[in-house]
Amino acid sequence: MNLWAKQVLTIARLEVRKAFLSKRGLWVYVLALFPAVIFLVHGFDVKLKRQRWSSQITDHALLEGVQAGETASDVRMRLGPPLMDREFGRRRRGEDGERLEEERYRHLRYFDGQRRYDFHFTNGVLKEKFEQPLATLEENSQVFAGVFQYFYLRLAVFFGCLGIFMNLFRGEMLDKTLHFWFLAPVRREVLLVGKYGAGLVAAAVIFGAGTIVTFLAMLWGLDPADVQAYWQSAGPGHLFWYTVATVLGCVGYGSVFLAAGLLMRNPIIPAVVILFWEAINGFLPAVLQKLSVLYYLQSLCPLPPPVDKEVPAVMRVLLAPAEPAPAALAILGLLGVTVLVLWVASRAVRRLEVNYATD
Amino acid sequence: MSNEIIFSEVSKFYGEVLGVNRVSLNVPPGITSLVGPNGSGKTTLMNLMCGLIHADQGTISVRGMSPRDPEKLMRSMGYCTQFDAAPRGYSGYQFVSAALLLHGYSAAEADERTWKAIDRVNLREAAHRKVAGYSKGMRQRIRLAQSIAHEPEVLILDEPLNGLDPLVRAETIALFREFAALGRHVILSSHVLQEVDVISDQVILIANGSIIAEGQIHNVREEMSEHPSQFLIRCPDAARVASLLFAEDHITEVRLHADRMGLLVLTRSRERFSHLLNEIVLGGQAIESIVQADANVDSLYEYLIGGGR
Structure with a gap:
C-alpha cells in the first residue's frame, strides 16, 4: 500500500x-x-391508543352517517357508548348584555379501528364533526x-x-x-x-x-x-x-x-x-x-x-x-x-x- | 548534502513580540547546548528547526532538509518537546507506538521499537498506564522515548533533564553521548548551566532572541578577550600578594578572603596575569594553589548577558 x-x-x-x-x-x-x-x-x-381503543370499535358506516343537527342522545343511542364523553357548561352574557346565559357543551369520541371521530355538541345539538386517522x-x-x-x-x-x-x-x-x-x-x-x-x-x-x-x-x-x-x-x-x-x-x-x-x-x-x-x-x-x-x-x-x-x-x-x-x-x-x-x-x-x- | 544545521539570517516574530532576530548559525554534529534565560528564544529556535513554527525571514536547513517538509525531515529528527500533554487517553506505550506507526513501520516493528525505546528510558513497568497519570519525570522520559524510538540523526531536546532524578539524569546524559558518538546531532536546551557545561561539545548563548556567542565552550571564552577571568589563589601572605597584583592595570578586582590566606582575582588578561604570578613567585612569595574560579558557562553567560560587567 x-x-x-x-x-x-x-x-x-x-x-x-x-x-x-x-x-x-x-x-x-x-x-x-x-x-x-x-x-x-x-x-x-x-x-397504546390503538390497543386501548380496539375493545370499542364502532362501525365505520355508522360513524360516517352521523349528521350535523343530531342530538347527543340520538348519536349515543345509535353508536353505543363512546370512548370519551365529556360535558361542560360555559356562562356568557346574553344579547341584552346583562343576563347570563349558560351554554352546554359535549364531546363524544369514537374509533373505527383506523380513525378517531370527535363530535362536538352545543346545547345537545351536533355542531362539529372531526375525523382524524390515528396515524x-x-x-x-x-x-x-x-x-x-x-x-x-x-x-x-x-x-x-x-x-x-x-x-x-x-x-x-x-x-x-x-x-x-x-x-x-x-x-x-x-x-x-x-x-x-x-x-x-x-x-x-x-x-x-x-x-x-x-x-x-x-x-x-x-x-x-x-x-x-x-x-x-x-x-x-x-x-x-x-x-x-x-x-x-x-x-x-x-x-x-x-x-x-x-x-x-x-x-x-x-x-x-x-x-x-x-x-x-x-x-x-x-x-x-x-x-x-x-x-x-x-x-x-x-x-x-x-x-x-x-x-x-x-x-x-x-x-x-x-x-x-x-x-x-x-x-x-x-x-x-x-x-x-x-x-x-x-x-x-x-x-x-x-x-x-x-x- | 550538508550534515550541518544551518540558520541563515532567521527572524521570527509572534505578532509584535520578537522571537529570534537575524540568527545565523552553523551547528555541526555532536552535543550542542542552547543556553539562555526564559524567553530568550531557545524554544523558538528548536521549534523553527522542527517546522512547528515558520520563520518570517531567512532560511533553515537541517542536514540539507527544509523544516517545511515534515515528511522528509521528521524521519531523521526526533524532538523531545517541553509540551507536557499526550493525546487524550494514550498510555505510554501507545504514545510511542502511535508515532512509529505514523512513520510507516509495520505493527510488529513498531511494537519492537517501542519496547526498545521504553526500555532505554526505564519505563517498562509503567508503559501501559495512561500518560496523563505519569509524574513529571515519567512524562519527560516517555517523551524522550518517543523522540529516540526511530533512531533519528538529529535529536532535539527542550530542557530534557528537568524533573529527572540523579540516576536517570546520568543515564540520559549517557544516552545523549551515545547518540553524539555516532555522528548525530544532539541539540538541547537547559537553564541548568552546570549540566550543559559538562556534557556539551558546543554551546550557543542566546539572549533576547539574538545569538551572543557560539562555539566550543573554551573557544567562546577565548573569543571574549574582554571577559575578566576569575582565579582563586591560596597563599600565606595574601595581603602582600594582593598589593602586588593590584599594581597592574589588567587586574580589575582583588578580594581578600576572611582568613587572610586567600584571594579572588579578576583579570582582563590571562597571559599577563600568568607572567605576573611567575614574577611574584620568583620574588619570594609562596603560592600554595591557583584555581580558575569561572571555567563554566555560568560565569561566561552572566558576563555576556550582563553586558561585559
Whole structure:
C-alpha cells in the first residue's frame, strides 16, 4: 500500500475513537437521536391508543352517517357508548348584555379501528364533526420529511459536524497535543485527510444511524399492512436517499467546519456565518445557491417538506431549493464544494503553527 | 548534502513580540547546548528547526532538509518537546507506538521499537498506564522515548533533564553521548548551566532572541578577550600578594578572603596575569594553589548577558 494511504488509515484509526467518544462531543448523540426519540414516543402513544381503543370499535358506516343537527342522545343511542364523553357548561352574557346565559357543551369520541371521530355538541345539538386517522403513513412521511429538512439537516447534522470537525485541529490546540501530529513524518495534507476521514466516519455513522433509526421509528406505530406495502414500494428508496443526504451532509459540513477550525479560533463565528449563509441561500442567484451544502442536500431528499398554505411566499423560498438539482448533479456538486473547501483547508494546515500560548 | 544545521539570517516574530532576530548559525554534529534565560528564544529556535513554527525571514536547513517538509525531515529528527500533554487517553506505550506507526513501520516493528525505546528510558513497568497519570519525570522520559524510538540523526531536546532524578539524569546524559558518538546531532536546551557545561561539545548563548556567542565552550571564552577571568589563589601572605597584583592595570578586582590566606582575582588578561604570578613567585612569595574560579558557562553567560560587567 502507498505510504500516504497507509498514513491516512493510521491517522484515521488513531483518531476515530476520539471522534466517537470525545467527552466534548457527547451532545452530538443527543442531536442525532432526538428525532428518533420523538417518533418513538409518538409511535408508542399510537400503539397504546390503538390497543386501548380496539375493545370499542364502532362501525365505520355508522360513524360516517352521523349528521350535523343530531342530538347527543340520538348519536349515543345509535353508536353505543363512546370512548370519551365529556360535558361542560360555559356562562356568557346574553344579547341584552346583562343576563347570563349558560351554554352546554359535549364531546363524544369514537374509533373505527383506523380513525378517531370527535363530535362536538352545543346545547345537545351536533355542531362539529372531526375525523382524524390515528396515524397514517402519508402523515408520518410528511412529518418525517419536515423534521429531516428543517431540523435534522439544518440543525442536527450542521451543529453535530461543527462539534466533531472543529475539534479535529482546534481541539488538539486546546489540549496542547497538536505537536504530536506535526512532529510525525507526515505531510500536513495527509494529516488533514486522515483526520477528516476519522471525523467523517464518526459523523456518518452517528447521523446515518440516527436517520435510519428515526425512519424506522416513524414507521413503528403504523398499521403493519401499510408498512409492509411501503417497504415493497417506495420505502427502501426513501430510506436510501435520506441516508445518502445525511452522509453527504456530513461530507459537506464536515469539510466546511474542518476548514473553519483551521482558519478561526472561535467556533461561534463560523457557525453563525455559515448558518446565515445557508438560511439566505434560497434568495441568492443560482450560481451562489450552488455554493451551499443545503442546496444539494435538499435536492436529494425524496419528499418535499410540508409547507402550510399560510406560510408566506418568502418563507417558502427558505424552506426548499428554488430549482432542485438532479441527484447525480447534486452529489457531484456537493463533492465539488467539499474538494474546494478541503483544498482551502490544506493551504491553511500547511501554514498552521504550534503556538499554544496564543490559543 | 550538508550534515550541518544551518540558520541563515532567521527572524521570527509572534505578532509584535520578537522571537529570534537575524540568527545565523552553523551547528555541526555532536552535543550542542542552547543556553539562555526564559524567553530568550531557545524554544523558538528548536521549534523553527522542527517546522512547528515558520520563520518570517531567512532560511533553515537541517542536514540539507527544509523544516517545511515534515515528511522528509521528521524521519531523521526526533524532538523531545517541553509540551507536557499526550493525546487524550494514550498510555505510554501507545504514545510511542502511535508515532512509529505514523512513520510507516509495520505493527510488529513498531511494537519492537517501542519496547526498545521504553526500555532505554526505564519505563517498562509503567508503559501501559495512561500518560496523563505519569509524574513529571515519567512524562519527560516517555517523551524522550518517543523522540529516540526511530533512531533519528538529529535529536532535539527542550530542557530534557528537568524533573529527572540523579540516576536517570546520568543515564540520559549517557544516552545523549551515545547518540553524539555516532555522528548525530544532539541539540538541547537547559537553564541548568552546570549540566550543559559538562556534557556539551558546543554551546550557543542566546539572549533576547539574538545569538551572543557560539562555539566550543573554551573557544567562546577565548573569543571574549574582554571577559575578566576569575582565579582563586591560596597563599600565606595574601595581603602582600594582593598589593602586588593590584599594581597592574589588567587586574580589575582583588578580594581578600576572611582568613587572610586567600584571594579572588579578576583579570582582563590571562597571559599577563600568568607572567605576573611567575614574577611574584620568583620574588619570594609562596603560592600554595591557583584555581580558575569561572571555567563554566555560568560565569561566561552572566558576563555576556550582563553586558561585559
